Amino acid sequence: ENSFTVAIDGPAAAGKGTIGRAVAAHFGFAHLDTGLLYRAVGRRVLAGEEAVAAARALEPSDMAEPEALRTAAIAGAASEVAVIPEVRAALVEFQRAFARRAGGAVLDGRDIGTVICPEAEVKLFVTASAEVRAERRCRELQAAGHATDLATVLDEVRARDARDAGRSTAPMRAAEDAVLLDTSEMSVEAAVAAAIGVVSAAR
Ligand code: C5P
Secondary structure (H helix, E strand, O other): OOOOEEEEEOOOOOOHHHHHHHHHHHHOOEEEEOHHHHHHHHHHHHOOOOHHHHHHHOOHHHHOOHHHHOOHHHHHHHHHHOOOHHHHHHHHHHHHHHHHOOOOEEEEEOOHHHHHOOOOOEEEEEEOOHHHHHHHHHHHHHHOOOOOOHHHHHHHHHHHHHHHHHOOOOOOOOOOOOEEEEOOOOOHHHHHHHHHHHHHHHO
16 A cells, blocks of 8 residues: 655654644545654653663654643754764664555654655644744643743743754754745634645645
């Protein structure tokens, strides 16, 4: 059976996850939030493991409770382990196998269209201004019961963006053939509809 891959990249809290989940549900594709892999490695490192060994030891159970991985501390640790080439290399095959699965797959992350799936049938680069993204992330964190404020989240978002875009291995950037989607002034519904339109046109 043929595979069909949708690659969604972009900075933190731009809407990749929401769009990825909605596109996957619409077309009946599987969805992988690849940030969870790096977060799971980050959590192991915070618990005392060495980063490369942690990446090689990763198991599905590490990603079993995604909500537990969505803290600011784990996000920071994730973006620190994500600069290590051996950590990234240890996660490549799992992601590529997921992308190749029959019936279609959506992967969201930072390097899906550029490194993991350069042959993806659809590539989207989802962005929004740092201020809008920080507001969204702040609301999510507060709704999940984490005590934080907008200035702190904006600082964290900017630090993570700089590390993700500035690293030498698989830096966050739009693939040349990616469709850019700036969600700063779009509702969730409008952003999802735009993404579904791009995928529909490619099928
Ligand atoms: O997407 P999310 O915010 O969960 O990702 C956490 C961190 O994992 C990112 O800041 C980035 O450093 C790293 N990451 C990556 N490549 C991916 C997905 C996430 O480097 N494909």
